Amino acid sequence: MTPDLLSEVMEATWPPAAAWPAGPFLLRDGAGGGKRVSAATVEDDWTAADLDAAIAGMADPLFCLREGDQALDAALEARGWRVVDPVVAYAAPVVAMTGDLPFLTAFPHWPPLATACEVWDEGGIGPARRAVMERVAGQKTVILGRMADRPAGAAFVACHGEEAMLHALEVRPAARRQGTGGHILRAAANWAAEQGATRLSLVVTERNTAARALYERAGMVLAGQYHYRAP
Template sequence: MTDPLFEVIDATWPAASVRQAGGFLIREGRGGGSRVSAASLIGRLEEADIDTAIAAQRSLGQEPKFMLRPGEDALDAALADRGFEAFDPVVILTADLAALPREVPPVTAFAHWPPLAIAREIWAENGIGAERQAIIERARGPKAVVLGRTRDRAAGAAFVALHDRTAMLHALVVAPEFRRLGLGRAIMAEACRWAHDAGATRMALVVTKANAAALALYRDIGLQPVCAYHYRREARP
């Protein structure tokens, strides 16, 4: 059975559209990254369905990509046999909100909606462009942007949304010149405070295994790895 956290990911960081092709869910990403454009298995694995999924993705103008979740070893092996390369291994971390810090230092972070222009600017300057910001707009249900401030200026931003009493954090960025000043921790605390007030009981997030600094911060706060997955795409020259 697929971990319910994947439902939370899809709900809080939604694709532009989804449809079924054979035994796969096809996501239309519109340039928003792998998480909203990779196909995932939703039925019994049939070799012919892989071709169907590849064709469906190409019909959307997307590079064929697949999300490989725990227990999908057969699909992983089948794609490897086709020459699809693995990339972007990630970890899902989670914790009960009651165990996470919710005390926010004064004038360091505040949750709001809709996004302020300065939050959009910070995202755009730190790799969260218009295509990913469109994902934030698509998310339904309770949601908020957290703006972070340090040294008397806005310097960080994050997005948090709620699904089935789990809050998931996305798009946390801190401007490079303001890192290692505790701003990421303050943004996380404000996200936890907002999520608690919105009725969530659990916090979750996704981070690449390569992002050692973020992993260290999240684990230090109290989040623990509970699940991992990766993607495969056609090998690039």
Template sequence: MSDIFAASDATWPAAAVHRAGAFLVREGQGGGQRVSSATAEAVWDAADLDAAEAMQRDLGQRLLFMVRPGDEALDAALEARGYRVVDPVNIYAAPVAELLAEVPPLSAFTIWPPLAIMRDLWAEGGIGPGRLAVMARAEGPKTTVLGRVNDRAAGTAFVAIHRETAMMHALQVVPEQRRQGSAVKMMRKAAAWAQDHGAERFLVLVTAANAEANALYSSLGMRIVGQYHYRSKEP
């Protein structure tokens, strides 16, 4: 699992990272929970937890920890401190080769940097400047995907590669253009781009509560290979 979380950090990077005892505290600057959370990177104790909380307060961020497989003791300690579970996440994976299929002409494009219409589509879905800044920070091969349906822009997503792993982030499809196959075509196009850039594995992260997205990834033959969740409380 460590390689999956390394790929996540590399393809959706925080603005900065800070050490607080045994914890790594990410500075998100509006980029969302993943880049604003703390994770245990070594054997920890209560003083390390105190240090991580203090660092997050100093950064002006809410108290937020990512609880990964093997973090059962941390999960219990956070619960004892009054933290609540937030957004359980499923990790889906598939070999890039299994996602490849012919995509109709003009139905999906890979573009970097993103076009203004793509930024507008993300904004409509609540993906604003903070998350666009995350995309800009990502190093290595990266692209955005534009989907088209009925001669209009229907969706967009961001894809980046870390070593042999491609990860898709921020998939957004216009509500009135959903259920017309655009997301599938975008995934296929992203997989083709990933293969062209040397990736062998394709990953996506999605909240367990997002039934539509979970159904999409399952329909493409992607499998859940891990899960994690957050715990949070106000500073």
């Protein structure tokens, strides 16, 4: 998955509230939806003056540094900006992840059921982040995972062309390491296949080793990386 395609799919399936150019930079307002929709990116050749102007244009300066952004990364490091939340992307062919599921262990629906919102609220995925989901213009769904006839997890999935991306996967602590996460991933792949998507991807912080182990067990492989820098 190329860095440009990863960025394109993320922007379509987890969009900011607003985005506007500042010279060669693209600034974003996430309206509380998290770093991913609030960080600036560089889109063209830039100068130190361009960088100064971009920083001045942000209330809370934050840059997303992708593969190929080494010059900007070095410039921000030289200014004393710290690395925040290194992120890795995982992806797999949809066909490799689809399959049958035990009855009512995970199912797609839209708009989000109240039980899915409760799961997200418990995990810190509140109204501002769910507003990001509402902004997605393309095909989208929520996957609700269940265990012992009770809500156990939730995730959001959206499509951009033949690409599907999963966001906001949250599993209740009591249901972790018991198959709920895997069921949600499979249900997401089944739904993506029905929409005509050929690849399912997601992003996760580098330090989240438990989630990364889940994705690797499901057959997903590393497909990209990025990190943030803040003053």
